[in-house]
Amino acid sequence: MSYDECYVKSVIRTIPDWPEPGVQFRDITPLFKDPKALRMISDAFIQRYIDSEITHIASIDARGFLISSIMAYHLNIPLVLVRKKGKLPGETIHQEYKLEYGTAAVEMQLDAVTEGDKVLVFDDLIATGGTILAACSLIKELGAEVYEAAALIDLPDLQGSSKIQDAGVPVHSLLAFEGI
Numbered sequence: 001m002s003y004d005e006c007y008v009k010s011v012i013r014t015i016p017d018w019p020e021p022g023v024q025f026r027d028i029t030p031l032f033k034d035p036k037a038l039r040m041i042s043d044a045f046i047q048r049y050i051d052s053e054i055t056h057i058a059s060i061d062a063r064g065f066l067i068s069s070i071m072a073y074h075l076n077i078p079l080v081l082v083r084k085k086g087k088l089p090g091e092t093i094h095q096e097y098k099l100e101y102g103t104a105a106v107e108m109q110l111d112a113v114t115e116g117d118k119v120l121v122f123d124d125l126i127a128t129g130g131t132i133l134a135a136c137s138l139i140k141e142l143g144a145e146v147y148e149a150a151a152l153i154d155l156p157d158l159q160g161s162s163k164i165q166d167a168g169v170p171v172h173s174l175l176a177f178e179g180i
C-alpha cells in the first residue's frame, strides 16, 4: 500500500476553538480508528529510517508514544520515553519549556540514552517547537546525539520546525497544516 497524503490528511479532524478560542485543534484520534491510514504513516516513517544510523527513538508523552512504538517494533531498536515531569521513577533529569501561558517540563531517566547513541526524537505534532527542543536538550545533556526530529504533523505558521532547524536539528514531518 503506497503512502497517500490526501487520504491521511482526510482522516485528521480539525476541531475549531479547542481547547481555547482561536486554536484549530488537529485531532489525530480518527487516524487510529483507520487501520489503512495508520499503516500508511507507520510504513512511511519506517521506510525513512530503516537504513539510517538511528540507534534509539525518544518518544514524547503522550500522543508521540502511539506511533513511535510501532516504529521501534519494526525497526527493532530501543524506545525511550520523554515524559511530562513527575511520571518517571528513578533518577531523572528535566527541562522546562514555555507554553503559550506559563511553563511545562519534560523528563527522562538518566540511563535512557548515552554517549554514542544516535537518537530520533519523535512526537505527533510540532507547534511552537518547545516540547521537541526541550527533549533535544535532555538527550544532549545525557551525552547522546540527536539525529533528527520527526512528527506526523507540522504547523509551520507557528514556526516551531524552523526554530528546531535553527538549533541545528534536522526536522521531518509527513503533513503540514496551515494556521494555528
Ligand SMILES: O=P(O)(O)OC[C@H]1O[C@H](OP(=O)(O)OP(=O)(O)O)[C@H](O)[C@@H]1O
Binding pocket: 060, 061, 062, 063, 064, 123, 124, 125, 126, 127, 128, 129, 130, 131, 132, 160
Ligand atoms: O511544539 P509545541 O508547542 O511544544 O507543541 C506540541 C506538543 O503539544 C502537544 O502535546 P500536549 O502537551 O498537548 O500533550 P499530549 O500529547 O499529552 O496530548 C503535542 O502532542 C506535542 O507534544
Ligand SMILES: Nc1ncnc2[nH]cnc12
Binding pocket: 023, 024, 025, 026, 027, 125, 127, 155, 180
Ligand atoms: N493545534 C494543535 N492541534 C493538536 N495538538 C496541538 N498541540 C499544540 N497545538 C496543537
